[in-house]
Amino acid sequence: MIRRRPSLVRIGPIFALFLLAGCPDIDSSPPQAFQYTEMRAACANRDPLKKAYFGDLHVHTAFSFDAWTYDVRTTPADAYRFARGEPVNLPPLDENGVGKTVVQLDRPLDFAAVTDHAEYLGETSLCSTPGSPAYDTPTCVAYRPPASSFLGFNVGADPPARADFCQDSTLCTDAAAPVWKVIQQAADEAYDKTDACKFTTFVAYEYSLSPLGTNLHRNVIFRNANVIDTPITTYEADEPHKLWAMLSTLCTNAPTGCDVLAIPHNSNLSNGRMFEVEYKGAKTEEEQLKITKLRAQMEPLVEIYQHKGDSECLSGLSTYPGEPDELCSLEKQQFPPFDDCGVSDTGWGGISGLGCTSWRDYVRGALETGLMEGERLGENPYKLGFIGSTDTHNGTPGKTDESTYAGHLGLADQSPKAALSGSALAGTPLLGNPGGLAGVWAEENSRDALFDALRRRETFATTGPRIIPRFFAGWNYPDNLCDRPDLVSKGYELGVPMGGDLPPMSGSEGPSFVVSALRDSGSTDRPGTPLQRAQIVKIWLDESGQPHEKVIDVAGDPNNGATVNLTTCETQGAGFDSLCTVWRDPEFNASVPSLYYARIVENPTCRWTTHLCNRLTPKERADYKCDNLSVPSTIQERAWTSPIWYTPN
Amino acid sequence: MLSPVSAVRRVFGEPLVLFLLAGLGLFLLHRAVAPPRRDLIHITVPFAKALRDDYQKRTGRPPTKEDSDTLIERFIDEEVLYREALVMGLDKGDLIVRRRLVQKMELVGRDSVAEPTQEELLAYYTLHAERYQVAPTVSFKHVFVSSKGNRGDAHTTAQNLFEQIQNGADPSTLGETFANGATFSQRSEIEIENLFGAAFKETAFSQPPEKWSRPVLSHFGYHLIWVIERRPASLAPLSTVQNLVRNEVLGEKRDAAARRQTDTLRARYVIQMDPGVN
Numbered sequence: 056m057i058r059r060r061p062s063l064v065r066i067g068p069i070f071a072l073f074l075l076a077g078c079p080d081i082d083s084s085p086p087q088a089f090q091y092t093e094m095r096a097a098c099a100n101r102d103p104l105k106k107a108y109f110g111d112l113h114v115h116t117a118f119s120f121d122a123w124t125y126d127v128r129t130t131p132a133d134a135y136r137f138a139r140g141e142p143v144n145l146p147p148l149d150e151n152g153v154g155k156t157v158v159q160l161d162r163p164l165d166f167a168a169v170t171d172h173a174e175y176l177g178e179t180s181l182c183s184t185p186g187s188p189a190y191d192t193p194t195c196v197a198y199r200p201p202a203s204s205f206l207g208f209n210v211g212a213d214p215p216a217r218a219d220f221c222q223d224s225t226l227c228t229d230a231a232a233p234v235w236k237v238i239q240q241a242a243d244e245a246y247d248k249t250d251a252c253k254f255t256t257f258v259a260y261e262y263s264l265s266p267l268g269t270n271l272h273r274n275v276i277f278r279n280a281n282v283i284d285t286p287i288t289t290y291e292a293d294e295p296h297k298l299w300a301m302l303s304t305l306c307t308n309a310p311t312g313c314d315v316l317a318i319p320h321n322s323n324l325s326n327g328r329m330f331e332v333e334y335k336g337a338k339t340e341e342e343q344l345k346i347t348k349l350r351a352q353m354e355p356l357v358e359i360y361q362h363k364g365d366s367e368c369l370s371g372l373s374t375y376p377g378e379p380d381e382l383c384s385l386e387k388q389q390f391p392p393f394d395d396c397g398v399s400d401t402g403w404g405g406i407s408g409l410g411c412t413s414w415r416d417y418v419r420g421a422l423e424t425g426l427m428e429g430e431r432l433g434e435n436p437y438k439l440g441f442i443g444s445t446d447t448h449n450g451t452p453g454k455t456d457e458s459t460y461a462g463h464l465g466l467a468d469q470s471p472k473a474a475l476s477g478s479a480l481a482g483t484p485l486l487g488n489p490g491g492l493a494g495v496w497a498e499e500n501s502r503d504a505l506f507d508a509l510r511r512r513e514t515f516a517t518t519g520p521r522i523i524p525r526f527f528a529g530w531n532y533p534d535n536l537c538d539r540p541d542l543v544s545k546g547y548e549l550g551v552p553m554g555g556d557l558p559p560m561s562g563s564e565g566p567s568f569v570v571s572a573l574r575d576s577g578s579t580d581r582p583g584t585p586l587q588r589a590q591i592v593k594i595w596l597d598e599s600g601q602p603h604e605k606v607i608d609v610a611g612d613p614n615n616g617a618t619v620n621l622t623t624c625e626t627q628g629a630g631f632d633s634l635c636t637v638w639r640d641p642e643f644n645a646s647v648p649s650l651y652y653a654r655i656v657e658n659p660t661c662r663w664t665t666h667l668c669n670r671l672t673p674k675e676r677a678d679y680k681c682d683n684l685s686v687p688s689t690i691q692e693r694a695w696t697s698p699i700w701y702t703p704n
Numbered sequence: 705m706l707s708p709v710s711a712v713r714r715v716f717g718e719p720l721v722l723f724l725l726a727g728l729g730l731f732l733l734h735r736a737v738a739p740p741r742r743d744l745i746h747i748t749v750p751f752a753k754a755l756r757d758d759y760q761k762r763t764g765r766p767p768t769k770e771d772s773d774t775l776i777e778r779f780i781d782e783e784v785l786y787r788e789a790l791v792m793g794l795d796k797g798d799l800i801v802r803r804r805l806v807q808k809m810e811l812v813g814r815d816s817v818a819e820p821t822q823e824e825l826l827a828y829y830t831l832h833a834e835r836y837q838v839a840p841t842v843s844f845k846h847v848f849v850s851s852k853g854n855r856g857d858a859h860t861t862a863q864n865l866f867e868q869i870q871n872g873a874d875p876s877t878l879g880e881t882f883a884n885g886a887t888f889s890q891r892s893e894i895e896i897e898n899l900f901g902a903a904f905k906e907t908a909f910s911q912p913p914e915k916w917s918r919p920v921l922s923h924f925g926y927h928l929i930w931v932i933e934r935r936p937a938s939l940a941p942l943s944t945v946q947n948l949v950r951n952e953v954l955g956e957k958r959d960a961a962a963r964r965q966t967d968t969l970r971a972r973y974v975i976q977m978d979p980g981v982n
Contacts, residue, residue, distance in 0.1 A: 096944060100889045107884055162898050186803025223778075244951055249944040251838065251890070284761045525883045540847070542881030571883045576923040578898055583923065632924045633850045633883070 089498070089507045092312055093279045098252035098499035104543045105496040105513070107523045108505065110166035111138065111452035112259070112493050113274055113320060113361060113444035118234055119261075120175035120210070122448040123183055124203040125465025128154060129450025131169040131238050135245030138167040138452040139254050145449055146466045156461070156469070161578040162521075164453040164492075165500050168259035169238060170274045173286035175208050176260075177230035178218050187230070189220040211406075213266035215289045228285065235260075235285060243280060252500040260286045262298055262317065268404040270324040271295060274358070274444075275302070278314035278506040282306070294335055296346050299353040307352075316509060318442065320358035322421065323366040323388055324405035327396045327413025330421035330437055332428060340432065347428065347436040356509060359418050359516045359695060360443040362463045362490040364388045367418050367695065374398055374414040376423070377604030382590075382656065382691065385518070386488050408483075422594050422698065423602035426648045429702070430600060440512025440554045440697030441652070443491025443519075453492060455519030456581060457690065458624070460489040460663035471667055475679040485686055489663060491518045494694065496525075496552065512554025512697045520575035520583060522694035526553040526653045527569040530561045536569055537635035543571075553652070554697040559704060565643025566701065570609060571635040572655045572694070584657045584692065585630020588613050591638060594698075595649035606654075610636040617658035621688050624661035624669060645703060652698040659689040745783050747776060755779065813965035814958040820950055828953045829942050836940045836948075841890040842908045843932040847879035847916075848886075851925040862919035862926035869916050869928065882924070890935065900927075909934065 091097075115121075117128045126146035129137070137143045140163035144154030181187040182195035189195050194207030209216040221227035242256040257276050264271040273295070275286070283305045292298040298317065306313035322329035334343040359366050368383040371391045394411040396402060402410025414420035418439065425437030445455060447463045454460075462468035468484035475485060494515040497504040508514060515524055525543060529550020536542045546569055551557060557566055570589045577583030588611030594604050610631075617628030634655065643649075661669075665688045668681035676682070715721055755775045759767045767775060795801045820828075829836060847869075849862040865878045884899070897905040900922040907920045911931050919926040942949065 100891075102885050102887060102889070104885060186800060186807055188800055188804070191800065244947075248947065249940065251944075523884050536881075538880060540876065540879050540881055540886065543883070543885070571881060573883045573924055576899055576901060579902065631852075635850070635880070635883075 089503050091501070091503050092281075092314070093502065095248040095501065096250040098501055098504075099250040100252055101499040103498055104547070105498055105508075107515075107521075108165035108255075108495045108497055108500055109453070109492050109517075109521050110164050110168075110255075110495065110505075111444050111447075111490075112168045112170065112257070112276060112318065112442060113261075113358060113446045113490075114167060114169045114450065114452040115171055115261075115446070115448040116169055116450040117183075118171040118176060118179060118238065119448060120172055120179045120205050120208055122171075122450070122465060123179055124198065124205055125448060125467045126154075126200070126203075127449055127465040128152060131171070131241035131450075132244065134169050134450035134452055135167060135241060135254075135256055137450065137454075138164040139245070143450060145451075145461075146469065158449075158451060158454060158459075158461070160451075160453055161456075161580055163254070165253075166255040166257070166493075166495070166505055167452040168257035168274070168276055169241065169450075169452075170259045170261040170276075171238065172263045173231075173260040173275075173288045174215075174263045174290065175205070175210070175218075175227075176234045176286070177227035177232075178208050178221065180234050181220070181227065181230045188226060192220040194218050194220050211265045211268050215293055217290065224290065228290075232285060239280065239282060246502070247500075255500050255502055255505055257502065257506075258282045262286075262288060262292075264289045264293070264295065264298075265406060266293075266403070268406045268409065269326045269328055269402070270321045270406050271319075271329060272321060273298065273317040273319050273354070275315060275317050276506075276509070277306070279312065279502050281312040281314075283313065283315075296335065296349070299346075299349045302353060303349060314506070315353075316356070316506075317354050318356045318358055319354060320361055320444070320446070321363050321366065322357065322416050322418065323364050323369070325413075325416050326403055326405045326410040327401035327415050330415045330424055331401060332424060332436075344432050344434055347432055347434045350436045351434065351438060355438070355440055355512050356442055356514060356697075357418055357421070357439040358444050358493075359441045360386075360491040360518055361446040362487050363446060364486065364488070365518075366416070369412065369417050371395075372412070372414045372417075372420075374420070376602045377606070380604075380606050382606075382654070382693075384687070385690070385693075386486075388486055419592075419594060419604055422650060423596075423604075426594070426596050426650070427600060427602065429648060430596065435700075438512075438700060440509075440514045441516040441695050442493035442495075442509075442514050443516035443695075444493050445490030447490060455489045455492060457489060457519070457661060457663040458581065458666045460666070463487060463490065471671055471675060471679060474667060475664065475681070475684070485664065485684065488690075489519055491516055492521065494521075494523075513552050514554060515694055515696045517694040518690070518692045520577075520657060520692045520694075522575050522586070522655050522657070522692075523573040524553075524589075524653060524655050524694050524696050525569065525571040526696040526699070527551065528555070528557055528566050528651065528699040530558070530564070530566055532567045532569055532637055534637055536637050537571065542569060542635070551699060553699060555699050557699060557701045560645055565640040565645075566651075567637055567639040568609075568651060568653070568699075569635075569637050570653045570655075571633070572653075573633045574631065574657070584626060584660050585617070585632060586634050587611055587615055587617060587630055587656050587658045587691065589634045589636065590654045590656065591651055592654055593640065593649060593651050595644070596647050598647060607638070609638045609653075610634040611656075615658070619659050619661055619689055621661065621665055622669065624666055626658055626660060628658065630658045648700070648702050650698040650700045653696040655694045655696075657692045659691050662687055662690045665689070742787070745780055747780070752776060809965075810962055813962040816965070817954065817957045817961045820953040820957065824953055825946065825949045826942060828956075829945070829949050832952075833939055836945050838938050838940050839892040839894075840909070840935060840937045841892055842896065842934045843887075843889045843891075844908055845875075845887045845930050845932065846882065847875050847928040848882040848924070849919075849926045850880050855921070855925070858925045859919055859921075862928060866916060866918055866928055875916070875928070875930070879928075882927075887932075889932075900924075904929070 116131050116134050117123050129143050133143050142157045142159040145156040146154050181189040182198040197204050208218045217224050239258050242258045246256045247254045259276045262273045287301045302315050306315045334346050337343045365385040370383045373395050389412050396411035396413035404410040421437045425435040429435035468474050495505050495508045496513040497508040527546035527550045531549050574586045575583030591607050591609050611634050615629050619626050756767050849858045851858045869875050904922045911917045913931040917929040
């Protein structure tokens, strides 16, 4: 139960309806779905049938302990300006400490959240602010150039340990408090509260739990400006369920108008622990159910794609329950023969490429686990919608294009040499990528509209392009829906959108699914790429409770022969500007749980490494082994819609 | 025999009495204004509560009795050491303390600024009107025909739909669904160009309102466009940009106040620079 402060601007929605009266919609209007929980002008630009908004919910700035050591000096306010289309300055720094590399988006974003690592906010501030009580300690001296080492911050220590200069930790938590205020202020100032609704921000942070280098990170996103006094970090909550419990006590159940969700990311580096089923400390099924419900409430989404790779699926796992899916080879961090955890084992050290890889590290495995747990407990802990984001550490939200990618880690991966050869300090930049975007279907571009959409999972992820996918499921869609102008209103009227639950079965036939997608239109300088095909991924349990996967091509043409010239990166061959189909599942079994999501795939284009190598001199290309890189030369960019679930009665 | 009045006069005329009275006065004054005794550390109930509240904020749970005792004991230890350090002059000549105090003074200067008045906001807004310009926008609806890989066919279909509309067909029943919606409100030129391409933008910003356009090519196929309304570039009303203006005025006032404070304080000092320092 989410408590909300009563709407401060009840007049807002009425005002908006009044404005819309001048712009009659062709389609009929469902009832208004949300209320403002904050003071703002009502958006002039409101569509009851929803529009796709693109944003980035994973952005680091100089306030993150690691970013600062890469000479990144972008502040949260700078990052929001960048998202709105203004330039920022990246390293190398000049003698005044200002970056000399200027970067800019060719298309502004609709929304963004700066998510600096909440751990070490205080430490970073203390070590980078001359005159601070810790500035001259050996740990801080080592933190700054030339050593630029955050080793003294005890990152990843298990149990969590503070940097030595924090003493009993009050020094560091005290220093974090004003930084948290600055983060809130930057979000407030960049948020467009006028009726133009051009840009939305969220107050947010990253909870960076990494015991022994296993990634259990979450981005914590607040609905509005009513946030908690200090971020809950691994020092207060050394296990994820403690984070949910504290967020529940201090935010959603507090009488402050606070509302929040947490979005796990990089389960691909979690050694089977991000979506485990151990329920630490919960001995009885009743206790497990309690944690499951809390988790489902707090974590409705997963970040499926970002600069540290794809987390959808991995081929070659011994537990992989379906036919090989060649499109799973996208941006991988693990290569055969990797250490396979098997069905129930877990490991440690995923961020450093250590420990075993589990089928649950990938979202398909998590979704399957969710169905299985749903059968066992009666509540599915992993009913996850999808978003993508960048995880940039340059304060450059939405800078996702392959052609101009110049790293995400400041100096650490900026030069061609660093990017192509990798360095121990920053992992392996060669395996990194420009990251993806979060897509949200919302009535308007305001915090409440977007946050409600995140909570109901009406979201999609992309690998960077602004592909626009609709996905609906129902029992009674007309087969000719794609040839009609009212697909969207019929989509809502006769079924549910992405992220939803199929209503109880009606009729004797299986559910039908509507996929309608537009290609990325691109910008004037950088045209988008045509689509190749649309697929539906089906996941279900059989009668004995074992999981299965199937990928079905439902529209487009996988054999359209489209190619890309690796020397010029020009694309050749046909593709689709839009795709649309109504597909009915011929193998539907009403007695077992299942879920379906759509995957929209572009024609192949050059990977960033190919673009970069093409810009180099022949000597540089030879020096950096451009002809023999251990990564693919091309990429098939794509979008994933959130799934739609079917649960038997 | 002295009259009582003259006796009083005489007593108060005595230097010794005057001396004692002056002493009493000084003593009372001292009692009134002197700091509490140097060796007293007074823990009040509200102060202890503040310590506990702070703990709860940090950890998300209220302190136990034991935690609470530790908090108070630790505060007392720190207070004793802090006071003794001041007595020993340990704050003098310490670079970190010096910088910290300088920062605090700068903050004192910045925080001395009052909330800007409406007149100040209006003045700033008028002076910097170019910052609050709103780009021209268009609101429109459209009928969409997807290219399905063959733009020639799509153009023929769209042209056919255009003629049907001219002959009285209901446009809301024609064409295909455009996944991102049939109506767009108050979009700028750059937004339209990014969403649909240059040709579409040209038409949307030149087509007479309330009239169907002929087929226009976009990245996705052909569109018939009905412009509902176009708004020219305008100055955003102060009420809608109030917050932006306030932040900018406040920022400028704070910078100025910090500078002013330093200048005022500097005026109290005599700066002596030896030859050759520059």
